[in-house]
Amino acid sequence: MIDSAGPRVLLGHGTENDFVVLPDPDGSVWPEQRLDAALVRRLCDRRAGLGGDGVLRVVPSRHVPDAAAVLGEALPQCEWFMDHRNADGSFAEMCGNGVRLFLHVLLTEGLLDRAVAEAGVLVGTRGGPRRVGARPDGGYWVDMGPARVLGRSAARIGGAEFPGLGVSMGNPHLAALTDVPVDTLDLTVLPGVDADFFPDGVNVELVNVLAAGDAPGGASAHIRLRVHERGVGETRSCGTGACAAAFAALEAGGRTAGTVTVDVPGGRLSVEFDGTTTVLAGPAVVVATGVLTPEWLAS
Numbered sequence: 001m002i003d004s005a006g007p008r009v010l011l012g013h014g015t016e017n018d019f020v021v022l023p024d025p026d027g028s029v030w031p032e033q034r035l036d037a038a039l040v041r042r043l044c045d046r047r048a049g050l051g052g053d054g055v056l057r058v059v060p061s062r063h064v065p066d067a068a069a070v071l072g073e074a075l076p077q078c079e080w081f082m083d084h085r086n087a088d089g090s091f092a093e094m095c096g097n098g099v100r101l102f103l104h105v106l107l108t109e110g111l112l113d114r115a116v117a118e119a120g121v122l123v124g125t126r127g128g129p130r131r132v133g134a135r136p137d138g139g140y141w142v143d144m145g146p147a148r149v150l151g152r153s154a155a156r157i158g159g160a161e162f163p164g165l166g167v168s169m170g171n172p173h174l175a176a177l178t179d180v181p182v183d184t185l186d187l188t189v190l191p192g193v194d195a196d197f198f199p200d201g202v203n204v205e206l207v208n209v210l211a212a213g214d215a216p217g218g219a220s221a222h223i224r225l226r227v228h229e230r231g232v233g234e235t236r237s238c239g240t241g242a243c244a245a246a247f248a249a250l251e252a253g254g255r256t257a258g259t260v261t262v263d264v265p266g267g268r269l270s271v272e273f274d275g276t277t278t279v280l281a282g283p284a285v286v287v288a289t290g291v292l293t294p295e296w297l298a299s
């Protein structure tokens with residue numbers, strides 16, 4: 001997808017977790033040696049580049065060198081691969097907001113039929129295959145797989161300790177439930193974490209439980225969170241973080257199943273647990289489409 005002016009690019013977000021999206025439908029535009037960490041950092045630069053919390057390359061799985069290793073037997077079923085990078089250029093295993101935007105872009109770019117998307121498609125990610133679907137109301141859902149408990153740890157913010165639950169959603173999270181209103185906390189700097197417990201780094205969520213939702217037949221649980229993302233900084237939303245935080249909120253009440261409404265600075269997500277898997281639902285928006293100029297690419 002290089003027209004005479006330059007390679008095609010889109011800007012989009014899911015609950016204001018924003019991404020630079022690079023369509024690469026035949027794998028020729030953005031091979032890994034071209035889309036290196038330095039270029040990812042430049043694209044995500046909000047002043048000298050386009051700006052984003054990360055980059056999503058939309059590419060067929062067969063053109064991704066490590067796809068076979070991460071997808072195994074599911075490789076033939078995953079036509080498309082979400083090649084995600086954090087704003088600092090690092091790779092992440094999974095991105096819950098990104099994968100909804102990824103499906104939305106497949107639709108808006110004419111790379112997938114709406115009927116197929118509504119039935120749900122398997123998308124390859126570095127965390128393994130994930131089934132993603134479009135809802136008739138315009139929103140998207142993704143089966144994120146089970147939340148895996150890593151154990152108990154704590155985050156330190158401004159001299160205060162926030163005990164939390166380590167949860168893997170493919171990528172690592174520390175979800176700390178607290179009575180301190182999350183809007184009063186300084187998350188602009190990375191919270192202190194136990195680097196031995198999280199050797200690959202960690203995304204940190206600070207969570208207020210607004211409603212436990214544990215009355216029989218009652219409403220869903222309701223939480224509010226802020227997040228500091230590995231490889232990015234504070235963001236306005238994190239889909240995997242919403243799942244980890246929702247799981248921690250249910251676990252605190254002794255439950256493994258239920259629905260949780262998750263308010264993030266950038267909007268609202270919904271997370272459903274049935275005891276075996278986790279389904280995240282929310283919006284995805286394309287803000288702009290255009291091309292990267294040869295002038296900027298060469299600079």
Ligand SMILES: N[C@@H](CCC[C@H](N)C(=O)O)C(=O)O
Nearest residue numbers: 092095096097171238239240
């Ligand atoms: N914002 C994403 C998560 C992106 C990856 C994360 N920063 C990591 O390094 O694990 C989401 O919506 O899940």
